[in-house]
Amino acid sequence: MxxxxxxxxxxxxxxxxxxxxxxxxxxxxxxxxxxxxxxxxxxxxxxxxxxxxxxxxxxxxxxxxxxxxxHPGLTEAVASRISLGATYGAGHALEYEAAERVVAAIPGVERVLWSNTGSEANQVALRLARAATGRKRFAKMLGHYHGWSDTFLLGYRPDSAGSVESLGSAGQLDSALSDVSLVPFGDLDAAAAVLKNQESDIAAVFVEPVLCNSGVIAPPEGYLAGLRELCDATDTVLVFDEVITGFRLAYGGAVERYGVQPDLVVLAKAIAGGYPVSAIAGRASLLEQVTSGVVHAGTYNGNPVVLAATVATLEALGADxxxxxxxxxxxxxxxxxxxxxxxxxxxxxxxxxxxxxxxxxxxxxxxxxxxxxxxxxxxxxxxxxxxxxxxxxxxxxxxxxxxxxxxxxxxxxxxxxxxxxxxxxxxxxxxxx
Missing domain, CATH: 3.90.1150.10 (Aspartate Aminotransferase, domain 1)
Structure with missing residues (x-):
């Protein structure tokens, strides 16, 4: 009926x-x-x-x-935590137990920072890249989505005039466009032109390794490896936004599936089976900057209930x-x-x-x-x-x-x-x- x-x-x-x-x-x-x-x-x-x-x-x-x-295992894990307190404002074992699973799952990952949403995590990744390189601007690919913040909601969808190289929201500052170079996905020559131009002042390249937000489009053969080489040659931080692809395309996400290791990986969505958590994972030298000047804050970061969900979800996804x-x-x-x-x-x-x-x-x-x-x-x-x-x-x-x-x-x-x-x-x- x-x-x-x-x-x-x-x-x-x-x-x-x-x-x-x-x-x-x-x-x-x-x-x-x-x-x-x-x-x-x-x-x-x-x-x-x-x-x-x-x-x-x-x-x-x-x-x-x-x-x-x-899911029974996920539900049981969350239920068993709720009576123990919603949040502590201090450390607890699930912070490192969940982080250890991420480190073990994704090739090249050495450290993890917990956050709450993909939008937050991408902001943290950019701050880490700027601090490490001393540069201010970043590059992102047209049609890629890295959250709704003023910084990143750029070049995502065509505006009323049909231009993709535009702001994404009313109330967004025009100056946000001055901090970004917008590059076509799959075009290594365009990426090279930006990264090799010192005046571009690029601290990081952000990319969805698979363009899931705009068509589920696979990266062209050799494209991700080419970005890795360009970033190595120009001392630029390569960030894979795996908010969708992480723990979905493989247990190690797109990093495992395509065999290319970025400097930072942004995770959310699938990592906790529906509970609100995100992560920035990657090289220790970048992430340990939070101990030497880079501010990474958040009252709800590392919440024990959502990290119980994270551990349970990753355990389930790790099954044969x-x-x-x-x-x-x-x-x-x-x-x-x-x-x-x-x-x-x-x-x-x-x-x-x-x-x-x-x-x-x-x-x-x-x-x-x-x-x-x-x-x-x-x-x-x-x-x-x-x-x-x-x-x-x-x-x-x-x-x-x-x-x-x-x-x-x-x-x-x-x-x-x-x-x-x-x-x-x-x-x-x-x-x-």
Missing amino acids: LIESWPASEAAWARAKKSLAGGVSTGMRASMKPHPLFFSSASGPRMTDLDGNTYLDHVLGWGPVILGHG GIYPAFEARGQELATGMRSAIAASGVLGAVNQIGPVVQVLFGTGDGSTLDQFFAGDQVFYDRLIVHLLRRGVFALPGGRWYLSTAHTADDVATTVQAFAEALSATVGDGPGPA
Whole structure:
């Protein structure tokens, strides 16, 4: 039976807007179609909304819920900590026990700093790089996302005039653009032109090793290694933003998968299975600067409850067979979606790396940032409403996540719903051709 409407969620949103700005706790949720949904519970790969509808969840908290909802080991670890106190304002064993797991997992990592969000962690990484190099500016790749701060929300999405080399928010200072060099992803020549120009004053290069935020686009062959060589030649700090890829593409993240070691790795999302924690990990000489002048503060850094979740999540992800299963489920989902798109006759593409999938319509093969920006989001927004009606919860923008709780049967169910929803969307009216 198709879901026709969501009256309880609509009522909850109307009530929320009277006290909560926009009716949502993060602006991203306001873009959910047909309107933000409100949920009452979740278990494994499924969530239940206020109207009692149950969905296969491919949003997964926008990525963090890598073990599925209510994972027994994770839930037990958190529950056992809560009665022992929420936070201490002092050291505790979980700080180093969790850090030891990160050091053991990611090649080249020697030290860890705990923080709370990816936005915070990237700010800390830049401060460390500036302190180490004595330089002020940084380079980032067009379309890459490193958080919502004034410093980093640049060159992420086209502005109203179609320029990507722009600020990302109202209220952001124009001067933020003076601190950054924006470089096309995959273009080593462009990166070299910036890094080898001493007047650029570049302290660090920030890059999503896989461009997950804008199309799930893999790095070209040799690109990450080329960035490593350029940074070595120019004494520039190389930072992998692995907020999405960390502990998702492999236990050692993109560092393990692609065999290139950055100086710093920024982690969040999957590292704690849905609990709010982030980390900056990497070379001891950079991170130990917090003992000699670099300020790294935060009342909630190293919170014992979230680090209990971190230890439990990393223990679960370290089990045999996790990442081969992720790859298999991701390929099954992508293959099924490609077949459905081919049968529908619409123009579309599907990218997949591990348990992350991107769907694009009205574009080419989806291999470039320009194609991602050119994708038909209006058509996709219509599609995700038809998916909701069939019990599948998907993100706006086209990115899909899988958790360890998703089975082959769950993927098959999702593919069937995708095919039916795609047919219904095409039936609604003109779409990509």
